[in-house]
Amino acid sequence: MSANFSVYVVIMAASVIVVGIGVLGLLLHRNPIRMLISLEVSFNGVLLLVLYLGWILKEPVLSSNVGLFAVGVSSGELALMVSIIMALFRKGYLEVLDQEEMEVEEK
Amino acid sequence: MEVGLFAATLLLVLFSSLAVSHKSMIYSALFLALLGLTNASLFFALGFAIVAFVQVVVYVGASVLFLIVSISMLREPASRFVAPRYGLLGLAGVVVFGSLLAYFFGTSANVYPHLISYGSIALQLVELGHYGVVLLFLLLLVALVSSITVATGDKK
Numbered sequence: 001m002s003a004n005f006s007v008y009v010v011i012m013a014a015s016v017i018v019v020g021i022g023v024l025g026l027l028l029h030r031n032p033i034r035m036l037i038s039l040e041v042s043f044n045g046v047l048l049l050v051l052y053l054g055w056i057l058k059e060p061v062l063s064s065n066v067g068l069f070a071v072g073v074s075s076g077e078l079a080l081m082v083s084i085i086m087a088l089f090r091k092g093y094l095e096v097l098d099q100e101e102m103e104v105e106e107k
Numbered sequence: 108m109e110v111g112l113f114a115a116t117l118l119l120v121l122f123s124s125l126a127v128s129h130k131s132m133i134y135s136a137l138f139l140a141l142l143g144l145t146n147a148s149l150f151f152a153l154g155f156a157i158v159a160f161v162q163v164v165v166y167v168g169a170s171v172l173f174l175i176v177s178i179s180m181l182r183e184p185a186s187r188f189v190a191p192r193y194g195l196l197g198l199a200g201v202v203v204f205g206s207l208l209a210y211f212f213g214t215s216a217n218v219y220p221h222l223i224s225y226g227s228i229a230l231q232l233v234e235l236g237h238y239g240v241v242l243l244f245l246l247l248l249v250a251l252v253s254s255i256t257v258a259t260g261d262k263k
Contacts, residue, residue, distance in 0.1 A: 010112070010113060010116050011112065011116055011149060011153075013116075014116035014117075014119050014120055015119075017120050017123075018119055018120060018123045018142075021120070021123045021124055021127055022123065022127065024127065025126075025127030025128070029127075031132075033132055033178060034127075034132065034135065036174075037126055037127070037132075037135050037136060037139055037174075038126075038127050040139055040171075041123045041126050041127055041139065041142060044123070044142055044143060044146045045123070047146065047162075048119075048146055048149060048150075051150060051153060051155050051158065052153065055153050055154070055155075060154065060155070061227045061228055061231050062231065063155070064155055064157060064158055064228050065228055065231055065232060067150075067155060067158040067161075068157070068158060068161055068228070069243055071158065071161050071162055071165055071166050072161075072165065072243050072246075072247060073243065073246060074166065074170070075165050075166050075169060075170040075247070075250075076246055076247045076249075076250030076251070077250070078170040078171070078173070078174060079169075079170055079173055079250050079251065079254045080250045080253055080254055080257075082173060082174050082177050082254075083177075083253070083254040083255075083257040084257055086177050086180075086181075086257075087257045089181060
């Protein structure tokens, strides 16, 4: 196993770890902004994984196109979700606090 | 080169964990921006220079910055993060799974990055049809218009 091989194995393992961290954050938080940030963390890992798979399968152009589309869709989704969450915060439908702190305040 | 790649992957994991677990939401969004920049550096190292450029300009430069500015306008209380009970176990499982996946799928890895030109990407887009590009343009347009509409909506 050469040194270069181990480098790219590490890249793939890191992308899977980042996806896992994002999913964990998505499951553990109740604040919508934190959930959105966790979703974006997971998206970054998936994007790296897609480009890496395209790279090892020797389909760099196709994976570039998929990556460009993914970045565009994710940017639009992030802007739309932040606007909706901010509007809901402003109208008072959502709380900035996490679920655990809301439970502490209720007590 | 290899040391830089190792450092970038370590920074990737570090920034992702900090973005998920930091107390302040503004710092979480800031770490998300740093995560995007680190990701772009890895794209560049793999040879996807155009995707890295779009990631920096569109994703980090526009979307995540918009997220940071929006969060900074909130009156954020001091929040605390309670460590998950099974978080470390789940993280260890993810590490093992990632290592196994990398072992089985990484055996055909080429050690040199591919050289991708903008012309080849555009040519494949034309070959695949324009519907995807039109759909993406419409999606971004709808997202922009709805964001502006929601942000300038009725005030309480």
